[in-house]
Amino acid sequence: MKEKRNLGSLYAWFCAAPALALIGLVVLFPIGYTGYISLTNMNIYNWFTFRIIGLRNYFNALFVFDSGFLSALGVTILWTALNMIFQLVIAFVMASLLNIETLKYRKAYKTLLMFPWAMPGYVSILLWKNGMFNSQFGLLNQCMERLGLEPVRWLSGDVSAFLSSMFVNLWLALPFMIMIMDGALQSVDKSYYESAMLDGASWFARSTRLTIPAIKPIIAPAVIITLFTTFKQFDVIYLLTQQAGAKTGANIHTVLTYAYENAFVTNNYGFSSAISMILFLLLIGFTLMTNTLTRRAEI
DSSP states (O other): HHHHHHHHHHHHHHHHHOOOOHIIIIHHHHHHHHHHTBBBBOGGGGGTTTOOOOHHHHHHHHHHGGGGGHHHHHHHHHHHHHHHHHHHHHHHHHHHHTOOOOTTTHHHHHHHHHHHHHHHHHHHHHIIIISSSOOOTTTTHHHHHHOOOOOOTTTTTTHHHHHHHHHHHHHHHHHHHHHHHHHHHSSSOHHHHHHHTTOOOOHHHHHIIHHHHHHHHHHHHHHHHHHHHTTTTHHIIIIIIIOOOOOOOOOOHHHHHHHHHHHTSSSOOHHHHHHHHHHHHHHHHHHHHHHHHHHHHOO
16 A cells, blocks of 8 residues: 555656746746845856855845935835725725716726726836826826916926826726725625614715625735735836836836846846845745734634
């Protein structure tokens, strides 16, 4: 019996070997090689003659404020927090309005809300950059000029560029969250609302004490996915403000755009790899913390 089990185990490993080798080649090897490069001084000038310098890149990133990493990390945290707050609040309100039974053409509204999410992100971002935020020909400045107001360089200042980028990100991400919220709200038993209304509960009381606790287990996975996606957002800020050959003058960086600039603009591959590894460890730690909190909530 033991021999049969051993043969079965060997056969299972043999069948899984190609998949495991592919995972190691595509996932594990890049992570390991990035970790190795982060311990070196590799850049464009010593591509083949780089040497190991230990944890100096990590020290420069974490303890040298002028390196720019800490400010980029702060912008990333602020970016994630504000986007998540606005997404959850707006999606909840919009989904609640779409679930009003007396609202006409609800299905048409839901279909229209899916268009920003269905369009390729690259196309949407460039449409916003050139069609809405352009300082000369953008629709926003055209409307302001007709109202007698001075045109605004939306993507030139740090604050205005950050807010503009956040608005575009909300435009892209809200349809998904509204769809999840809408499905979660439809799963709540209507009899609960009828009982609450008979007791004289207001809309705010029904939302905070009935709706949100009821939909929390349903929307939790979508919130976690969106949180990770927002934290490692790259394309919105890069395409709007940092795209090579089309920089707008704003100096805002998330961790990913900062790592990209160090890797492909200044060609400091060792330092960029260290930033990537720090980001990787932050995401791993956040994943473990999220799993622990989720398990405790289920108990």
